[in-house]
Amino acid sequence: MDFNDTADEAEYRARARDWLAANVAAHKAIDHGDDMAAARAWQARKAAAGYAQITWPKEWGGGGGTPIQSVIFGQEEARHPVQYGYFTIGLGMCIPTVMAFADDATKQRFVGPALRGEEIWSQLFSEPAGGSDVAAIRTRAVRDGDDWVVNGQKVWTSGAHYSDFGIVLVRTNPDVPKHKGLTMFWLDLRAPGVEIRPIHQMSGGSNFNEVYFTDVRIPDSQRLGAVDAGWKVALVTLMNERLAVGGGGGAGPKEILKLAREVDGADGGKLLHDPAFRQKLADWWVQAEGLRNTRMRTITALSRGQTPGPESSIGKIIAANQLQDIGNSAVEAEDQYGIIADPALAPLRGLFQSATLNAPGLRIAGGTDEILKNIIAERVLGLPGEIRTDKDAAFRDLPA
């Protein structure tokens, strides 16, 4: 066990640090207009230097580097105000699926622009009747000559409102059991018949969308994998998801420690001197550190050529629940004032109020706590699967 950089790693870190110092300064010196334009510019800058997808092969515009190098660059980049989330789903989930299943021409066409931030991708799996039960998809694709005609609705599609392309899982055969009649395609989200409606979330934001398909024509050449083999393709996408979704962002032990130094506790002293608060702070620290060190163990497994298994599910369970707990504990610690969410008035620009409102979504997105626990129980511990009445029945005979 060695948590220090090796000589090579230290050298890589020093180079990354120098590159970031010079390039963040240059990036920030330019007026990009809006946040999206700034994000695209930063992504292009990273891509040109081989830092956009460090572990991808160089022939695809990646850095040809190791998982550890990717972690090192991520650690160093996190010190700078260049955190843009627009490309995570595309580069983390969609493009790897395209790279695994598309023909060469398609890959040549799409990998580069996605890498450089010129085109953004969405993942269209979930539906009103199939959230946790993803295979319950009802969006129907019917073959018509060289095309498929698609009708139906997707939901919870992150970033669809600013995306150019997507990968979509649809039902091509309702006469077989539900996992066996799905097919995956890539599509242009501006194609005729595609309608995107942002969802207004309880947190006030609109990161997710409903996506409606009305007689949308998708050429068969845009199919990823075999007809009716979409479930296997989706598993490749989803395996990448839990690595991509990861952390909660912002309100962690360090942030609440900062608050606790400033606000008064119930006993008259600062909150940080309240023994009950200190006990909770220790537990949050233990969890956050445990998570950080667990990620490092996953990276070690990756760098030894092992595939990270479903055990990485624990990251999201802990991060989302901890965000909710810390957010609310901080809000309560602010006492009556804690109800104020206005960033101009609330401590740490309303970080904890925002965490409290966003946390419920994190506990659901990318696999609910409950589904993730099923995954751990079944795939890691080997416990029996749920009793299912739908496994062998034809999809069209299932109750809706």
Place this chain on the structure above:
Amino acid sequence: MNFDYSDEQKMLKEEARRFLGARCDTAVVRGVLDDDDRHHDDALWRAIAAQGWLGAAIPEAYGGLGLGHVELCALAEELGRALAPVPFASTVYFVAEALMLLGSEEQKTRWLPKIAAGEVIGAFATSEGPGAVAPGRIATRVADGRLSGTKIPVTDGQIADLLVVLADDGLYLVEGPVAAEPLATLDPTRAAARIVFDSVPAERLGDEDGFAAMQAVFDRAAVLLAFEQLGGADRALEMAKDYALQRHAFGRAIGGYQAIKHKLADIYVKNEIARSNAYYGAWALGSGAAELPLAAATARVAASEAYWFAAKENIQTHGGIGFTWEADPQLHYRRSRQLALVAGAPAVWRERLVAQLERRNAA
């Protein structure tokens, strides 16, 4: 960066598992549990000594194997898994570590080879009564090289040949055997005693103030204990899983019900958090990193919580049979209490963790 055991360390760990599998099944643990006159399993202790494990982290110059602390952590994980009823922690994690950290050349030369050879059992005596051990509350005194005071409980006190004792001004070495009164404890598979020191000869160990010296030893022991706790927690989860697969109710294995699946997933998550924090602690201990006090506190809090949760929910998963004397889940329930308290309770370590965070952020 590398966050796992090396291949050699994994081999050592597998070898230890095989060895303990053959020499320390739960019948051996029960042999100590069911006999009030036995405080450890002497045959197992001798066999462990013959393996050289007592000196795993002791330098070769002092008769040890000089392997290092990460190797000792790997052994600790297996000893915890097997519930080994031996004074390994007292002798190695506390006394040998105290000697290596604080001892004079003469003290090290005199005692470490004997510890490595299995000729000396150690005990670390700090507590004097209910509540946290804290500066200003230590009544044990030393005058003219003679130590007086009462220590309770002293793990392995009744079988110790060498005791490290906390007095108000520092740590002291006291040679055993000393008159010790065995105590009934939550975990009879580990020995514990009340010891009244009445003006016994004592030799100063290190120059540090007593409480700081004790804490420095506790930091090292905490990491090693965390691995024993982790080994026990993993085993408790395995037992719960095996039982859930085998026990049928309402027509199917109880492990198919989400109430049980989610419970076991919760145990798994806590165990993984404990494992990751223990690994970081092992690195800090093995490399002499300045982060050791914070890493040790983090490892100890995580491991204490994980083992307690796994041990209690293992009994719950077993249902009524789990509450019987004959069933093994109680062994982990008891040991989880012993390991969580022996170097200070989780609440004390949480407080220590936050104090470290404050210090770090202030710097």
